[in-house]
Amino acid sequence: MSGFAWDPCEKCEKMMQPYLDRVLTEEERVEAEEHLRGCSYCRKRYRFEEEFRQFVRLAVAEPMPPELKARLAALRTPL
Amino acid sequence: MGESTPDSSPRQLATDARDRVRFEEEALELSDQVYQVARRLAGSREEAEDLVQETYARAFRAWRSFQPGTNLRAWLFRILTNLNIDRGRKIQRTPDTQPLEENDYFLYNRLEESTGDGTPDERKVVERLSQNEAVTALADLPHDFRDVVLLVDLADFTYSDAAQILDIPIGTVMSRLHRGRRMLKRSLAETAVEGGG
Numbered sequence: 001m002s003g004f005a006w007d008p009c010e011k012c013e014k015m016m017q018p019y020l021d022r023v024l025t026e027e028e029r030v031e032a033e034e035h036l037r038g039c040s041y042c043r044k045r046y047r048f049e050e051e052f053r054q055f056v057r058l059a060v061a062e063p064m065p066p067e068l069k070a071r072l073a074a075l076r077t078p079l
Numbered sequence: 080m081g082e083s084t085p086d087s088s089p090r091q092l093a094t095d096a097r098d099r100v101r102f103e104e105e106a107l108e109l110s111d112q113v114y115q116v117a118r119r120l121a122g123s124r125e126e127a128e129d130l131v132q133e134t135y136a137r138a139f140r141a142w143r144s145f146q147p148g149t150n151l152r153a154w155l156f157r158i159l160t161n162l163n164i165d166r167g168r169k170i171q172r173t174p175d176t177q178p179l180e181e182n183d184y185f186l187y188n189r190l191e192e193s194t195g196d197g198t199p200d201e202r203k204v205v206e207r208l209s210q211n212e213a214v215t216a217l218a219d220l221p222h223d224f225r226d227v228v229l230l231v232d233l234a235d236f237t238y239s240d241a242a243q244i245l246d247i248p249i250g251t252v253m254s255r256l257h258r259g260r261r262m263l264k265r266s267l268a269e270t271a272v273e274g275g276g
Contacts, residue, residue: 013182013183013184014182014183016183016184017183017256017257017260021231021238023238044187044201045183045184045187047201048186048187048201048204048205049183049187051201051202051204051205052186052205052208052264053232055205055208055213056213056217056232056263057232057233058210059208059210059213059214060119060213060214060217060233061115062115062118062124064110064111064114064115065124065128068110068114068128068131068132069107069110071128071132072107072110072131072132072135073107075132075135075136075139076103076107076139077099077103077139079096079100
């Protein structure tokens with residue numbers, strides 16, 4: 001038995017950010033994973049969250065202009 | 080103690096030069112990552128480029144104050160975020176008046192509702208979000224929140240590194256991060272629902 005004091009999905013939801021940030025304690029992580037194994041509702045939302053983080057990362061990425069790289073190298077102390 | 084008098088023996092000078100070269104090379108290898116965050120801190124590409132240049136100019140000047148073996152990436156980002164504040168970023172009062180009732184499943188639930196497609200694939204749901212809106216939503220976050228979201232979610236710093244870089248308690252990092260992420264999701268949910276329906 002999980003021993004959850006309240007709705008297990010609600011608890012799982014609260015653990016999602018720290019779970020994905022890998023800051024849960026070992027015990028909490030096991031608890032979250034146990035719940036996720038049996039709950040497709042939460043599993044879907046965790047997967048979405050991972051996709052979402054990846055989406056944001058890619059959406060806001062912009063390659064560094066090559067000229068800037070050259071300008072930074074020029075700031076180095078001459079030997 | 081302050082700065083020790085530099086030893087000017089030829090051997091010391093050679094060691095010094097070697098350390099400096101290594102430092103500069105390692106710092107330059109991180110420039111892409113520094114630029115990514117600078118670009119999101121600054122309003123334009125030009126400003127971002129200036130910010131990165133200033134960061135490196137300052138880092139190269141201050142290289143002796145970097146302690147080898149400690150986190151160079153965090154050290155550089157600390158310079159970057161400090162310069163960003165120095166360059167006149169307005170100190171915004173944290174708008175904690177806005178209630179954020181949403182929980183962490185909120186965005187998925189909203190998008191799922193609006194697809195009218197039962198339980199769609201997670202990837203399909205993410206595709207409903209617009210890339211441009213993500214850029215705008217991130218830019219529109221209150222700066223205190225945005226700084227933390229950028230350091231943790233874009234630059235992959237730990238909570239504790241982010242706390243050191245921004246010189247704030249770790250608990251503040253956590254609360255700003257969670258709140259910042261929720262604000263981001265809320266504004267994306269609004270635009271996605273409007274756009275897709």
